[in-house]
Amino acid sequence: MKRSILTVSLICATMSASAAEVAPTNVKFTDGAIAESLTGVAGDPVAGREVLGSRSLGNCVACHQVTDLSDVPFHGEIGPMLDGAGSRWSDAELRGIVANAKMMFPDSLMPSFYRTDGYTRPGNAFTGEAADSTFGPLLTAQQVEDVVAYLATLKE
Numbered sequence: 401m402k403r404s405i406l407t408v409s410l411i412c413a414t415m416s417a418s419a420a421e422v423a424p425t426n427v428k429f430t431d432g433a434i435a436e437s438l439t440g441v442a443g444d445p446v447a448g449r450e451v452l453g454s455r456s457l458g459n460c461v462a463c464h465q466v467t468d469l470s471d472v473p474f475h476g477e478i479g480p481m482l483d484g485a486g487s488r489w490s491d492a493e494l495r496g497i498v499a500n501a502k503m504m505f506p507d508s509l510m511p512s513f514y515r516t517d518g519y520t521r522p523g524n525a526f527t528g529e530a531a532d533s534t535f536g537p538l539l540t541a542q543q544v545e546d547v548v549a550y551l552a553t554l555k556e
């Protein structure tokens with residue numbers, strides 16, 4: 401009896417954690433921006449900085465230069481310099497750009513980091529094979545929030 405009560409409360413705890421998260425297919429854009437946090441949990445700028453510079457996560461530096469990330473080699477120049485992005489854009493706009501840049505910049509080359517439907521995924525960079533359609537988004541909801549929190553620190 402005790403055991404089944406414990407099981408039920410564990411299941412409830414797990415469900416409420418995921419219920420707070422907005423699924424990639426339920427994200428609401430307004431003029432390219434996402435007003436509400438995807439998780440309700442404040443982003444961690446230190447974790448976000450890690451995502452920008454990590455090849456296996458955001459790999460944003462493949463296309464963008466960021467002076468604060470000059471310890472990471474090989475910054476690309478396909479996208480604009482991100483210094484000052486936190487002054488140019490609101491948190492809601494940054495969230496929209498990171499989740500799906502095409503809502504802000506139609507035909508953007510920038511990958512949609514929080515999207516799972518309706519577009520051709522880049523293939524697997526390591527094997528050269530097409531992406532498996534069962535993949536989740538490129539970044540988790542919390543990673544998007546972490547990246548937004550970091551970008552917001554990049555003031556002019």
Ligand code: HEC
Pocket residue numbers: 451452458459460461462463464478479480481482484485488494497498501505507508509510511513547551
């Ligand atoms: C394949 C290249 C590419 C990658 C990878 C990429 N971006 Fe971009 N990004 C672009 C381009 C190109 C633009 C300019 C908008 C457009 O497409 O017209 C842009 C625009 C932006 C902007 C608005 C620029 C400004 O300051 O005005 C932000 C912010 C941004 N990207 C953040 C990111 C972040 C964060 C990541 C990683 C999670 C990332 N980008 C990954 C290509 C890329």
